[in-house]
Amino acid sequence: MVKSSMIRRFAILALLAGLSTATAGAAELTVTSAVGFRPALQELAQAFEKSSGHKLKIEYATAGKVDEKVRGEDTIDVAIVTKSLFDKQVREAKMVGGTTTQLARQQNGLAVKKGAAKPGGAASIFVAQQFEKLGITGEIKPKLKLLKAAAGQAIPPVADAVQRGEAEIGILPLSLAMQVQGIDVVGPLPAEFQSPDLAFVAGTPWTCERPIEAKALIDFLAGPAAKAVYKAKGMEPG
Template identity: 35%
Template sequence: MKAGSLARWVSTLALAALLAAQGASAAEVRVMISAGFYGAYSELAPAFEKASGHKLVTTRGPSMGDSPEAIPARIGRGEGVDVVIMDGKAIDDLAKKGQVQGDTKVAFARSQIGMVVKAGAAKPDISTVDAFKKTLLSAKSIAYSDSSSGTYLSTVLFQQLGVWEQIQSKSRKVRGPPSGEPVAAVVARGEAEIGFQQVSELMHVPGIDLVGPIPSELQSRVAFSGVLANSVENADASRALIKFLSSPEAAAAITKAGLAPMSGQ
């Protein structure tokens, strides 16, 4: 992050935090966040802390899946959290279970599922639905994440395309951070010919080439959002964080992370 950009964020955020949390003393905000929005969050968090005086305590995990590190599993075990940031659809599921305050949900950014190959490898055609299906069928091995994008691909899209039975045996689900790794890392080592994940989670991994997003008509329309948890202890500070992450001042970092900011839409 350039110093000038950070200074502008800090200056603007200082006023935003004051307006959002007047009279609130410095507080600790516990955040659970999935990988898709983490790139943008990691750049914005220091500015928020510096301007507001609040401290962010961050835990990472998938937004869904059967991993014990998945955010729904953590909340289900009773781990305390103030703000949850992840796939908006997964947030809706938590709201139905009464684990988060659904009426506080705010969308931050839209994402797309993309495909990568090992650096220097030929880039298959995925520009149309038919070309995408042919690429899936001809690939020697396929990797996808254990979070929202991979769940959508393996349980919805691949079946809708009628290819799951043919590709299931050569497909691998990859456990993501914090104990795992991005799908792109598996592809970079040559352990999978092609890999799929949110573009924001693929674009900065070394050793791969981003082929591009899958066809627009096949996208899952993921929107990363933030919401207050039922276990929230510092509501004013938590609301200030959500307000900033959805503000125009956060747009530059969101765009840099490969996402489309929702502010102003």
Template identity: 30%
Template structure:
């Protein structure tokens, strides 16, 4: 009987993992089911002892989970790197975001700014604090619920600007991606994969993690707006 591998991941990596899981099934006959969800919810399930084999989340969350005993020691491996991009509703006026000052002006001028519960949202809040704009802009911030793409809310007109991982924005219809944040205000999130303490098949999980980082997996990462880790 072929192995059945379960996993949980953040929404940011869902498209890459769906494609790679299908390739792994074709190559090995092992069934792979990785559930994408908001990173906060995924970490909560892992902490609650949810039976699963692999976990793919932002590196800082994975480090915490391993430190708490929820990830097998030494099993973590880099999976992909992702930068933050900004988007508007299709057809809306395109603000410049080619410099730190331009990004600052775009955020200051926007009537509503949507951000996520994940690393990109945390980074936005840090930027606003750094610029002394936290209090000024706070009433115009709209946080997308866990698992809800920021781009979807921008497409519906609920916000003028949206910031999230590029991989999260790319598949959304009804938006235009202005581009990645400029280097001086960019933040790269590294996503890592690890074996859950609850895994009943850790060696099979280890083999899948190896496949996710094999040469044939790298093109899919780039196609969906990420880079190999």
């Protein structure tokens, strides 16, 4: 009887030790991401948490604000921002060299109000027609309206303007346009109209407190499952 009781006691202790080890292995990672990457990261974050046991504390901001946070020495485990800013951060030793990985390229595209007639043919032909119609030289400038997102704004301002009929055509990132009701996506702009600066890169700032777990997240975001999500969200992997 005594022997049986001791065996049960040791079994319980072993179980508690195992639970303690599992709990200790789980981490909370602080992630700061450019808002343009949000549609993909929202989906991938859930998959990473489920597969790894780690938790992600994510803050979204404009690429410029992410850059400010990295430079402001906030405690960040993983930062996701545009490549041009990342390259500068690496040169200035704000990002740990060798930790950066390019994840996906954002694509700008055309959107119209939901139900409006969509142009036929390739998007490249439509863009050329529209620029010709507007007058690609001096006449185009007065007809363009550049909009800037306000802090915490849920709907991209370009999409909002198209929704409300203030603009017939909107040019904005496809990954954001695909999330907005009330507009229809016509398609991506041709390659010559895409910005090379809209590539998203993930890396570890020098303030990172959990480099091993941070690397696991970055590897996950660069993996094959993530690439399928990027394509579904209107981005080009890599």
